[in-house]
Amino acid sequence: MTDPIAAAARATPDPLARRIRGLSDRAIAWLFVAPTIFLLLAINIFPLIWTVRLSFTNYRANRPNEEVEWVGLRNYIRILTDDGIWANMQTTAHFLFWTLFFQVLIGFTLAWLINRKFKGNDLLTTLIVLPMMLSPAVVGNFWTFLYQPQIGLVNYVVELVTGTPASSFSMLGPGGLAKWSIILVDTWMWTPFVMLICLAGLRSIPDYIYEAAEIDRASKWRQFWTITIPMVLPFLMLAVLFRGIENFKMFDMVVLLTGGGPGNETLLASIDLKREAFEKWRTGYSSAYAIILFVTVFGLASIYVKALNKVKER
Known part of the structure; x- marks a missing residue:
């Protein structure tokens, strides 16, 4: 050969x-x-x-033949002193906090349950992971249908809980629960991702550590807080880092569900940036906006990674 x-x-x-x-x-x-x-x-x-x-110019992409003026730090000053942009950042922070909170809480709980081997474990894991395999377009259209006032399943559930007629309001419209509706969709889609990372952390803990704790007569509750949580914490923090970065720049799901509305209720910083760049065509201004968001994410992520490294060293 x-x-x-x-x-x-x-x-x-x-x-x-x-x-x-x-x-x-x-x-x-x-x-x-x-x-x-x-x-x-x-x-x-x-x-x-x-x-x-x-970012230091007044360039507009829809007017390429116009003379470009060098404006220095004017774009940055206008952005940092704009109350509307700070309101959008607060909306983004609200969205980030609650999506991360629910995804970590539910994801870790599901991972802890699945880690306790039982019949049908593999089938249940597959079903839970399915949402994160779908594209945002499919998820957005699917949940838009569920949120419809006349035929949406979610409105009927709200009617059963609150007594409010299902057709009298829209979950995604003015007076509805648009913020929480989007948080629900993102949590449904990405909790499996957090679950998989937590499951990897749980299965990396050697059995002999729990056996030693049982010999020392440590209760299950004490084992959970002194063994499980500390050893899974780096994995949890890693999941928060990944999802935090992704959710900070997310706009596709919000646009599919609400178009960025109603009003400014769900106007995240990423959606505002998209409007400035591709609807108002303020390219120089939106470039400065993008740089500020990039520095914000990069700075927070750097601080977070340092904290993560300290947790790993323990």
Whole structure:
């Protein structure tokens, strides 16, 4: 049987073979890594530098032939002194807090239950994970149907609980519960993700630790607080980091469900940025807005990662 490596070596032209033999291991490594680095520079670094440059101008993408004026820090000052933007940031913080709270609470509970091996465990895990496999477009349309005033299942549940006629209000309309409706959808979709991370943390705890605790006559409650929670905490924090970053920049689900309305009730910072950039075409202003959001996320994530590393070192 012919050795494929030897055959490839024989098929390589002599000039090219001599050049390859003359390269060091480091040069060959850079040769393989270079395309990826170039791609990252083209897709991530260059647009970031270009956005920073645009943030100091009054450039509008829908008027490319107009003269671009250098405005310095004016865009940043206008954004940081705009009460409407601060209100949008508060709405974003509200959305972040409650989605993370419910996803961590429910996700960890589901992981703890599934970790206790029982009949039908695998089937239940598969069913729970299904929502996160769906695209946001499918989830948005599905829940929009459930929220319809006339035929929506959610409104009838509210009617049973509160006595309010199901057709008299819309969960996504003015006077409804638009914020909580979106939090419910995001929790339904992404709790399985948190559950899987917590489940990985629970299954990484060696059994002998619990056996030693039982020998010391530690109660189940004490084992939970002194063994389970501390050892799963890094996984929980990692899940919060991933979901926090994703939810901070999320707009697709909110737009699909409410169009960014009603009013400013569900106007997240990411949706406001999208409106400034692609509806009002204030490209320079929206570039400054994007840089401020990027610095905010990057700064908070850096502080959080340091805290996560300290927890891991314990």
